[in-house]
Amino acid sequence: MYGYAGRLLRVDLGSGKTWVEPLDEARARRYVGGRGMGARILMDEVPEGCDPLGPQNRLVLAMGPLAGTYAPGSGRYVIVAKSPATGGFGEAYTGGFVAHELKYAGYDGIVVQGRAPQKAYLSISNDRVEIRPAVHLGGRGTLETEQTIKEEMDDFETRIVSIGLAGENGVRFACVMNDTDRAAGRTGLGAVMGSKNLKAIAIRGTGRVELADPKAFREHALADLAKIRKHPWLGDSPGSVGALGTAGGVEDLSGMGILPTRNWETGTWEYADRISGTAMKNTILLGHRACQACPVGCTRVVRVPDGPFGGVRPEYGGPEYETVAAFGSLCQNRNLQAIALLNQQCNVYGLDTISAGSAIAFAMECFEKGILTEKEIGFRLDWGDAAAMVRLLDMIARREGVGDLLAEGTRRAAATLGCGASGLAVEVKGLEFGMHEARGKKGLALSYATAPRGADHMEGFHDPALAVPNAWPELGVTEAMDRFTLEGKPRVVRLAEDYTSFINSLPLCSFMSLPIGGVRNTEEISGMLAAATGWRDITLEEEMAIGERAYNLARAFTVRESGGKADDRLPPKLSRSLRDGASRDQVITDEDLKGALQEYYRLRGWSENGTPTETKLRELGLEDVAQQLAATGGSR
Amino acid sequence: MSRMIAVDTTKCTSCRMCEMACSLATTGVFAPTRSRIRVHVFAEDFKHIPITCFQCEEAPCAKVCPAGALLQGEGLVRFVKDACIGCRMCMLACPFGVISFDSQERVIAKCDTCSGDPECVRFCAYGALAFLESGLAAAPKGRDFARRVAEASKA
Numbered sequence: 001m002y003g004y005a006g007r008l009l010r011v012d013l014g015s016g017k018t019w020v021e022p023l024d025e026a027r028a029r030r031y032v033g034g035r036g037m038g039a040r041i042l043m044d045e046v047p048e049g050c051d052p053l054g055p056q057n058r059l060v061l062a063m064g065p066l067a068g069t070y071a072p073g074s075g076r077y078v079i080v081a082k083s084p085a086t087g088g089f090g091e092a093y094t095g096g097f098v099a100h101e102l103k104y105a106g107y108d109g110i111v112v113q114g115r116a117p118q119k120a121y122l123s124i125s126n127d128r129v130e131i132r133p134a135v136h137l138g139g140r141g142t143l144e145t146e147q148t149i150k151e152e153m154d155d156f157e158t159r160i161v162s163i164g165l166a167g168e169n170g171v172r173f174a175c176v177m178n179d180t181d182r183a184a185g186r187t188g189l190g191a192v193m194g195s196k197n198l199k200a201i202a203i204r205g206t207g208r209v210e211l212a213d214p215k216a217f218r219e220h221a222l223a224d225l226a227k228i229r230k231h232p233w234l235g236d237s238p239g240s241v242g243a244l245g246t247a248g249g250v251e252d253l254s255g256m257g258i259l260p261t262r263n264w265e266t267g268t269w270e271y272a273d274r275i276s277g278t279a280m281k282n283t284i285l286l287g288h289r290a291c292q293a294c295p296v297g298c299t300r301v302v303r304v305p306d307g308p309f310g311g312v313r314p315e316y317g318g319p320e321y322e323t324v325a326a327f328g329s330l331c332q333n334r335n336l337q338a339i340a341l342l343n344q345q346c347n348v349y350g351l352d353t354i355s356a357g358s359a360i361a362f363a364m365e366c367f368e369k370g371i372l373t374e375k376e377i378g379f380r381l382d383w384g385d386a387a388a389m390v391r392l393l394d395m396i397a398r399r400e401g402v403g404d405l406l407a408e409g410t411r412r413a414a415a416t417l418g419c420g421a422s423g424l425a426v427e428v429k430g431l432e433f434g435m436h437e438a439r440g441k442k443g444l445a446l447s448y449a450t451a452p453r454g455a456d457h458m459e460g461f462h463d464p465a466l467a468v469p470n471a472w473p474e475l476g477v478t479e480a481m482d483r484f485t486l487e488g489k490p491r492v493v494r495l496a497e498d499y500t501s502f503i504n505s506l507p508l509c510s511f512m513s514l515p516i517g518g519v520r521n522t523e524e525i526s527g528m529l530a531a532a533t534g535w536r537d538i539t540l541e542e543e544m545a546i547g548e549r550a551y552n553l554a555r556a557f558t559v560r561e562s563g564g565k566a567d568d569r570l571p572p573k574l575s576r577s578l579r580d581g582a583s584r585d586q587v588i589t590d591e592d593l594k595g596a597l598q599e600y601y602r603l604r605g606w607s608e609n610g611t612p613t614e615t616k617l618r619e620l621g622l623e624d625v626a627q628q629l630a631a632t633g634g635s636r
Numbered sequence: 637m638s639r640m641i642a643v644d645t646t647k648c649t650s651c652r653m654c655e656m657a658c659s660l661a662t663t664g665v666f667a668p669t670r671s672r673i674r675v676h677v678f679a680e681d682f683k684h685i686p687i688t689c690f691q692c693e694e695a696p697c698a699k700v701c702p703a704g705a706l707l708q709g710e711g712l713v714r715f716v717k718d719a720c721i722g723c724r725m726c727m728l729a730c731p732f733g734v735i736s737f738d739s740q741e742r743v744i745a746k747c748d749t750c751s752g753d754p755e756c757v758r759f760c761a762y763g764a765l766a767f768l769e770s771g772l773a774a775a776p777k778g779r780d781f782a783r784r785v786a787e788a789s790k791a
Contacts, residue, residue: 070656070657070759097652208663208666209666209667218660222758222759289649290762293656297649
């Protein structure tokens with residue numbers, strides 16, 4: 001099987017058994033890898049209604065045929081499990097060096113089931129796989145865990161996937177870390193790993209990846225590299241993400257009125273320039289580094305040696321855009337050094353920075369409105385109080401005091417608090433918004449409402465990219481569209497989601513494969529896939545079908561787990577206008593959303609309540625999924 | 637006149653593209669452990685150091701090779717694979733650790749600049765690697781530093 005290692009590593013932590021399962025080639029072409037493979041395994045093996053933090057849940061690490069190669073952006077894998085944050089399809093993508101290392105070790109993925117009797121870590125050195133005790137690593141931070149395991153493996157090139165205190169404590173937005181500064185951030189998968197008593201996975205691989213046609217692969221990769229290097233946002237220019245990081249656009253977002261500020265009360269902030277990529281470059285930035293096989297290098301590396309927010313070390317990287325907004329404007333915190341420290345603490349504890357920042361902003365608004373008091377918190381929690389934020393983050397990871405409540409995520413915390421707190425939680429299906437203002441990006445709002453994992457900023461497209469015509473002519477996206485309208489967007493959302501879902505099944509970094517507003521390299525990506533695998537006749541049409549299949553699988557899993565109801569709604573704040581800025585007066589009412597949903601469901605071949613229909617599932621070769629949904633009453 | 641692979645460590649991001657490009661070009665598969673160039677990372681100091689054979693003018697490896705498999709030339713230490721007996725004495729002699737043993741091929745592996753067209757340089761997106769005339773290889777680094785002096789002394 002060219003491109004693939006051709007094997008999955010299976011691990012049952014309950015019995016302590018590990019075994020290797022061969023990959024079926026016909027199945028591989030239908031699901032490819034990444035999301036497709038992960039969603040398939042979840043659908044097949046996780047029983048309906050299973051406790052996400054119970055031993056029956058699966059934790060899947062998945063790559064695909066491009067991992068291990070120099071395909072730009074291929075240093076990426078996905079973790080898939082039933083989510084403790086949403087109760088539905090959980091997944092999180094991450095970069096770094098693990099995908100390649102695991103491939104060289106001879107695996108296309110790992111499936112973990114069961115629960116270890118005590119804290120353990122999985123050690124993989126090519127064919128030698130062991131479950132080792134990790135009691136001594138309990139409570140340890142990411143870097144310390146990695147250093148200790150590297151010593152035990154006696155190989156400093158070992159790559160490590162691990163959780164911190166937050167995952168061990170079952171924080172519902174705990175992430176999984178790798179390579180010290182990379183996070184599989186969303187949907188609380190660190191808590192799933194923690195529930196399995198799995199502290200870490202250590203990987204060393206010295207094998208190889210063989211391609212069907214190395215010569216052709218090289219040509220396509222070089223063409224792709226050339227396109228990426230020429231792209232203004234990804235290439236060499238002074239304003240690129242390589243130069244300024246993903247936070248380079250903070251001032252522009254504020255100017256457009258879509259910089260999430262003060263728990264989504266406004267989209268513009270006078271202090272945006274204090275926390276931007278430029279500010280970082282001029283103050284705490286040491287430089288940048290890259291994930292494996294990446295020509296862009298968006299990763300920031302910062303240092304804050306001392307001062308009130310000192311102790312920030314280069315090993316832990318630096319804050320990217322989501323983190324800057326979540327701990328910056330969303331909490332009205334203008335101290336960049338504090339943002340860097342909060343970012344580091346999230347990496348130490350293994351916390352998703354988006355949901356952690358959202359939880360703190362939510363608590364700040366609760367404090368402002370008297371729903372949470374100084375007595376309950378233990379200190380004042382005023383907007384922009386960076387020192388209080390650092391304290392509260394610690395309490396969340398440790399599940400201490402009010403931190404224990406916030407560790408449940410904003411949806412559950414709001415339900416417990418009552419007193420109108422639910423109106424302050426900005427989430428869908430239990431997943432907090434990515435740092436993108438949907439009132440100023442209406443197409444994204446539709447993705448937020450419908451995506452399998454909740455308020456997901458990585459599924460559809462970001463409306464400003466449609467401001468110019470011919471954004472994606474290959475699939476008939478030729479018309480320019482205003483970012484404030486929903487009209488005409490459902491079709492584009494659907495196309496973008498399906499292509500993204502294909503990319504997520506490779507997986508490749510989304511920056512180097514954005515269908516709309518990106519490099520426009522669908523041909524090069526097809527070429528690399530064909531040359532890697534030998535699937536010479538693969539077309540964009542088949543890729544879209546692969547994406548659609550994976551998307552429907554993920555959707556079906558979420559629908560199945562929520563008892564057949566889609567729960568496609570937007571939080572109450574979105575029906576109120578923003579206080580000021582260039583997106584002021586923009587709202588999305590239930591009525592607006594209802595119309596868009598109807599059109600979107602119809603285009604997707606889903607029922608009126610948003611469930612994939614039997615016809616659609618059959619068309620995608622997912623008859624068995626149709627049967628599963630029928631059994632839950634979902635497909636009616 | 638000879639050219640060399642010049643390394644600017646300040647530009648390296650540790651993406652490891654060079655390792656993968658080298659392994660594909662020299663072995664036909666992606667296998668960075670068989671690469672002739674390696675990136676060494678010191679995360680605590682934020683340093684990424686790519687190291688490969690810089691083709692010594694008086695190469696200890698060529699001097700020690702008993703089989704005539706490593707031949708001292710001008711600006712290039714040539715490796716003759718068919719002559720290699722796999723004794724690994726060159727690995728011992730090389731002070732830089734840039735000669736490795738290829739356990740598949742059962743001979744040593746050492747950079748030959750892809751016969752004057754190095755693949756690692758082609759795939760380096762950051763300009764950390766360049767293939768330059770040896771006599772001029774230091775110039776870009778000097779100019780980068782000079783630019784800092786110029787910027788610092790700007791009015």
